[in-house]
Amino acid sequence: DVKVTQSSRYLVKRTGEKVFLECVQDMDHENMFWYRQDPGLGLRLIYFSYDVKMKEKGDIPEGYSVSREKKERFSLILESASTNQTSMYLCASSFGGSSGNTIYFGEGSWLTVV
Amino acid sequence: DQQVKQNSPSLSVQEGRISILNCDYTNSMFDYFLWYKKYPAEGPTFLISISSIKDKNEDGRFTVFLNKSAKHLSLHIVPSQPGDSAVYFCAASPYNFNKFYFGSGTKLNVKP
DSSP, X not given: OOOEEESOSEEEEOTTOOEEEOEEEXXXXXXXXXXXXXXXXEEEEEEEESSTTOOEEOSOOTTEEEEEEETTEEEEEESXXXXXXXXXXXXXXXXXXXXXXXXXXXXXXXXXXX | OOSEEOOOSEEEEETTSOEEEEEEEOOTTEEEXXXXXXXXXXOOEEEEEEEXXXXXXXXXXXXXXEETTTTEEEEEESXXXXXXXXXXXXXXXXXXXXXXXXXXXXXXXXXX
């Protein structure tokens, strides 16, 4: 089975703190993604990566950065957390190449910024 | 502008009846479509998918229908069970580009 593991399930951080969300997948997937889920807004793509050290902005990249130093690991960084970044963050991965691939999600990380 | 839309935020169905969840898309380059189920405080789990070369795909109680001319897909759950109560997301991916676009979700409540 595909396993996408997010290291922190629940975090509470203060405004202005730097926050790291870590994600590891064990299926040798080329693509990795970070989404956030907010009520009524569905899943919105923050950043994605299709290869090591490669990254592309998604729909809502402002206030976030990412790092992919190894194929299996994709980190989301909040440089200076703000209260409007309180959300559920979902990491996901998929094979690369042509379409027809399924995207697999981790359990999610609930971040509260106070 | 959202390229994948789920216009019904919620749906309530009696146990044993059919649940029909709908999804519309605007981008004609989409050629692969997926449905996910999500329980509170958990990540979405993959349910079923369909390629644009098909108009129907079945997996047990779940069937997905695709109408390309209308840019519309639907998920049918028959018979519905209380354990199906969750939020359902549809997603679409363009040909040869591994990016996934999600709808805003439909919360299904199956009443015993």
